[in-house]
Amino acid sequence: MKVWIYLGVIAVFYIFEISEVSANPPPAYEGRRLFVSYCQLCHGVGGKGDGPLAKAMKIEPADLTTTVRSRSDTILRKIITGEGRQTITGRDRHNLLSEAMPEWKDVFSDDQINALIAYLRFLSNKKHDLMGDPEVGMRLYAKYCQVCHGEEGDGNGIMTNLIGITPMDHTNPNETNRLDNETLVKSILDGKGRFMPAWRGILSRSDVEALVSYIRLLSN
Ligand code: HEC
Ligand code: HEC
Known part of the structure; x- marks a missing residue:
């Protein structure tokens, strides 16, 4: 009898554990979380290019609230990961020749890149600013x-x-x-x-x- 109660308690514990993990945060939310840790240093948390490290850069970090609007997801993925950046042509090549923007290919999973792109879209399309954390x-x-x-x-x-x-x-x-x-x-x-x-x-x-x-x- 005691064993069954014990197993029951463990089962309930696991169900809670799993439901905690499987709650998926919205992509733009997750993207902001990553952006704050990895990108705001240069780009600033609002993406304007005014982060605390911006002054140390020889090339100014882009103002993502304006530049990102005209870029496709494919181009953004290339810019962020660094993979295939050299193959970007035409209008999109503008401003991307430098290595000042780090290559993040080994840092983020596919889902994380998608989340970052969702936050970049939020930054360039938003109708209202974020007011709290x-x-x-x-x-x-x-x-x-x-x-x-x-x-x-x-x-x-x-x-x-x-x-x-x-x-x-x-x-x-x-x-x-x-x-x-x-x-x-x-x-x-x-x-x-x-x-x-x-x-x-x-x-x-x-x-x-x-x-x-x-x-x-x-x-x-
Ligand atoms: C060490 C500073 C630094 C960090 C950290 C950084 N960037 Fe950049 N980023 C730059 C600079 C500088 C440029 C402009 C490059 C150029 O003009 O050649 C740039 C350009 C970009 C562009 C291209 C803008 C455009 O459309 O022209 C995107 C998108 C971008 N960064 C996203 C990110 C994301 C997402 C992160 C975090 C994962 C990040 N950056 C972290 C310095 C940084
Ligand atoms: C008891 C159920 C209930 C709970 C709990 C609840 N809401 Fe709501 N919420 C509603 C309903 C019903 C409406 C639609 C109200 C209407 O338009 O008549 C609504 C509408 C809203 C709106 C739209 C208001 C507007 O001006 O049209 C916001 C924002 C909102 N909820 C935020 C929240 C937040 C944040 C919380 C938690 C702190 C919360 N709600 C908790 C039932 C709930």
């Missing part, structure tokens, strides 16, 4: 918001059927982009409609700013 936002979202808005943020949390509600789909940029940052902050602090709760008193202003930033990356 999305890494803090992700943890708070899992704790307080997922139950209604869903693990993926698509509005399909377990509560939706239980009480018959339709929370906003935070992965849909058409829904989130039409609201500016302050509107989102206000809705989260003061609630919206009948079933979006007010979080004032539970979450601080900076918690809410972190959540807004996470929602921006979710919907990209």
Whole structure:
């Protein structure tokens, strides 16, 4: 009997462990996380080319918020990994002749490169700036918001059927982009409609700013 209880406890433990690992962060979110550790030194966290190491570079790090717009994913992949950079031709060759931009081919997996590209797309297309730390936002979202808005943020949390509600789909940029940052902050602090709760008193202003930033990356 004791053995079965013991095995049961282990099984539950494993289920939790696995679900923890398999929760996939949104690509732009993951890309930002990598960007902060590996790229912002030169490019700056907002991608403007004004990172702390920029002054030491002979060639100015690119302002990614403007240059990336005209580049395809294939070209970006070549630029970032360094593999096939020499084969880039035409207009895209402009500014890529130097070795000042490191070659990252041995550093990142394919998925990580895709995530970095997703964040570069966010930087060059975004309608609203990030206002808080999305890494803090992700943890708070899992704790307080997922139950209604869903693990993926698509509005399909377990509560939706239980009480018959339709929370906003935070992965849909058409829904989130039409609201500016302050509107989102206000809705989260003061609630919206009948079933979006007010979080004032539970979450601080900076918690809410972190959540807004996470929602921006979710919907990209
Ligand atoms: C040591 C400084 C440094 C670091 C770190 C760095 N870069 Fe760069 N990057 C540069 C420089 C300098 C250029 C401009 C190269 C040139 O003009 O020839 C550049 C150019 C680029 C470009 C091309 C922009 C364009 O379209 O013209 C992309 C994309 C880019 N970097 C992405 C990244 C990413 C993603 C990372 C992190 C994984 C990163 N960089 C890390 C220095 C850096
Ligand atoms: C009890 C379920 C529930 C929980 C928990 C919940 N929400 Fe909502 N949320 C909703 C519903 C329902 C709506 C749609 C409200 C409407 O438009 O009537 C909504 C809408 C929103 C909106 C859009 C507001 C607007 O101005 O249109 C945002 C942003 C939002 N939620 C963020 C959050 C965040 C962040 C959390 C966690 C801190 C959270 N929600 C937790 C149910 C929930």
